[in-house]
Amino acid sequence: MVEAMPPAIRHLIVVLGDQLDRQSAAFDGFDAAQDLVWMAEVAEESTQVWSTQPRIAMFLAAMRHFAEALRAQGLPLHYRRLDDVANRGTLAAELAESLAALRPARVVLVQPGEWRVREALRQVVAEAGVALNECEDRHFLCTPAAFARHAQGRPELLMETFYRAMRRRHGVLMDGDQPAGGAWNFDADNRSAFGRDGPGFLPEPPAFAPDAITQDVIALVRSRFGEHPGRLDRFAWPLTRAQALAALDAFIADRLEFFGHWQDAMWGGQPWLYHAQLSAALNLKLLDPREVIARAEQAFRDGRVPIASAEGFIRQILGWREYVRGVYWLQMPGYLDLNALDAHAPLPAWYWTGETDLECLRDTITQTLDLSYAHHIQRLMVTGLYALLLGVEPRQVHAWYLAVYVDAVEWVELPNTLGMSQYADGGLLGSKPYVASGQYIARMSDHCRHCRYRPEERTGARACPFTTLYWDFLLRHAERFADHPRMQAQVRNAARLPQAERRAIAEAAAAIRARV
Ligand code: FAD
Numbered sequence: 152m153v154e155a156m157p158p159a160i161r162h163l164i165v166v167l168g169d170q171l172d173r174q175s176a177a178f179d180g181f182d183a184a185q186d187l188v189w190m191a192e193v194a195e196e197s198t199q200v201w202s203t204q205p206r207i208a209m210f211l212a213a214m215r216h217f218a219e220a221l222r223a224q225g226l227p228l229h230y231r232r233l234d235d236v237a238n239r240g241t242l243a244a245e246l247a248e249s250l251a252a253l254r255p256a257r258v259v260l261v262q263p264g265e266w267r268v269r270e271a272l273r274q275v276v277a278e279a280g281v282a283l284n285e286c287e288d289r290h291f292l293c294t295p296a297a298f299a300r301h302a303q304g305r306p307e308l309l310m311e312t313f314y315r316a317m318r319r320r321h322g323v324l325m326d327g328d329q330p331a332g333g334a335w336n337f338d339a340d341n342r343s344a345f346g347r348d349g350p351g352f353l354p355e356p357p358a359f360a361p362d363a364i365t366q367d368v369i370a371l372v373r374s375r376f377g378e379h380p381g382r383l384d385r386f387a388w389p390l391t392r393a394q395a396l397a398a399l400d401a402f403i404a405d406r407l408e409f410f411g412h413w414q415d416a417m418w419g420g421q422p423w424l425y426h427a428q429l430s431a432a433l434n435l436k437l438l439d440p441r442e443v444i445a446r447a448e449q450a451f452r453d454g455r456v457p458i459a460s461a462e463g464f465i466r467q468i469l470g471w472r473e474y475v476r477g478v479y480w481l482q483m484p485g486y487l488d489l490n491a492l493d494a495h496a497p498l499p500a501w502y503w504t505g506e507t508d509l510e511c512l513r514d515t516i517t518q519t520l521d522l523s524y525a526h527h528i529q530r531l532m533v534t535g536l537y538a539l540l541l542g543v544e545p546r547q548v549h550a551w552y553l554a555v556y557v558d559a560v561e562w563v564e565l566p567n568t569l570g571m572s573q574y575a576d577g578g579l580l581g582s583k584p585y586v587a588s589g590q591y592i593a594r595m596s597d598h599c600r601h602c603r604y605r606p607e608e609r610t611g612a613r614a615c616p617f618t619t620l621y622w623d624f625l626l627r628h629a630e631r632f633a634d635h636p637r638m639q640a641q642v643r644n645a646a647r648l649p650q651a652e653r654r655a656i657a658e659a660a661a662a663i664r665a666r667v
């Protein structure tokens with residue numbers, strides 16, 4: 152539907168579902184007398200992977216709130232709703248139709264966060280014979296071109312090298328030319344577990360009750376995508392800039408202090424712990440990473456949070472988040488097809504239901520489907536680790552991660568999944584595969600206490616499948632990692648096992664795979 156259309160359109164400003172930023176370059180020089188904003192809800196973005204209902208609701212509800220804000224500011228807007236009978240189902244088809252009807256002199260678009268979408272939109276605009284102005288995404292602190300310059304000539308990419316350069320370039324947590332707190336990295340302080348008694352009192356994170364717009368979206372998602380996984384009865388994500396700022400305030404005040412210490416810890420039935428829950432607000436561009444980083448640094452400078460928490464949190468945003476985006480644009484489109492470990496097993500069907508007797512996976516997947524959220528270690532060292540050890544085809548793992556989380560956008564999801572968690576890029580993003588036995592999960596959580604399996608057992612009726620598959624992984628890939636400086640010791644340990652034990656591990660691992 153076109154609302155208050157200018158007579159002849161100079162610029163058609165295309166705003167995608169993860170570009171909800173009034174300060175973006177697409178709005179530079181906006182003139183309501185000549186320009187028109189264009190937004191479209193399309194089914195393809197919810198079905199090209201089997202998106203969870205909360206993920207679909209997150210994008211649609213945030214888009215509708217952003218459209219409301221634009222209307223309130225008097226900006227002319229073309230907004231196609233998903234339930235419009237004339238909706239053509241894909242961004243490309245919708246835009247093609249609008250270009251034919253509206254004949255703008257130019258399409259203005261911030262660089263999309265997904266290769267597939269960028270290519271589709273470029274093609275549509277070219278076919279319509281309309282000029283295209285694809286603007287830099289100013290939300291990020293490092294452009295793809297600057298990252299390519301950083302990568303050029305380096306035999307290997309290291310996040311830590313990139314992160315230190317970003318700290319220097321942007322003057323973050325710096326005292327002159329030295330890192331604040333006397334060290335660049337406090338990672339060693341960020342690996343504590345809760346111990347037998349668990350986390351104890353946890354601050355309640357803010358919840359944003361669905362308003363009328365969001366309730367409409369929830370009803371639409373239930374009727375249109377009711378067979379998709381996930382639940383909507385606990386949907387309480389921040390959907391507007393004001394709500395995102397409130398969520399940021401609450402995190403800085405209540406949870407950042409302990410973020411660093413418990414960053415890697417897990418506890419059954421406790422999804423949030425001391426995590427920020429800000430990734431979706433950041434990825435939809437409701438928050439600017441600069442303001443998030445500045446607030447964390449200020450809390451440290453004011454003596455309200457320790458350096459290990461401020462640095463640990465800032466490293467995720469100024470370091471990892473920018474780094475994975477750099478790798479994505481440097482490597483696409485070929486990155487999607489990488490499969491360095493030659494993994495071809497199917498993803499277990501219970502990744503879509505949580506119905507498994509492996510307690511850590513049951514807890515993480517159930518939480519994921521209920522809330523569309525899991526924190527980093529749950530993603531990396533539970534669901535990701537199991538898929539890696541099982542040898543699941545990386546593209547299937549990627550499709551699952553892109554579907555299930557409210558914060559999932561390909562530029563950030565793909566490198567985390569395919570590179571960091573599955574080692575499918577052969578060590579381009581992270582120097583070694585994140586492999587561990589069930590003993591790691593036993594140390595970092597309470598899951599094993601409630602599980603029928605035993606994390607210390609490699610074979611036998613009660614052997615933990617993670618542990619069996621971990622030793623099997625080392626034996627299967629012994630040759631590949633024999634000279635790897637950070638894997639050598641693990642591989643040698645496996646090679647030292649008696650032959651009968653090695654055979655028993657291989658048979659037990661084959662039986663686990665056969666059950667899948
Ligand atoms: P916190 O733990 O509180 O961290 C603070 C912020 O740091 C996050 O909000 C996020 O913006 C940023 N951050 C932390 N780790 C990373 C990282 N590795 N890469 C990029 N940014 C990071 N993050 C996404 O935003 N979208 C995804 O689709 C996504 N998929 C992932 C898939 C796998 C297999 C793995 C291992 C990680 C993935 N991550 C993804 C990274 C990370 O798990 C989430 O950003 C984080 O769990 C979000 O929760 P939070 O906001 O509470 O984060």
Ligand code: SF4
Nearest residue numbers: 511589598599602615
């Ligand atoms: Fe997970 Fe193994 Fe622990 Fe069970 S014993 S919770 S499967 S790590």
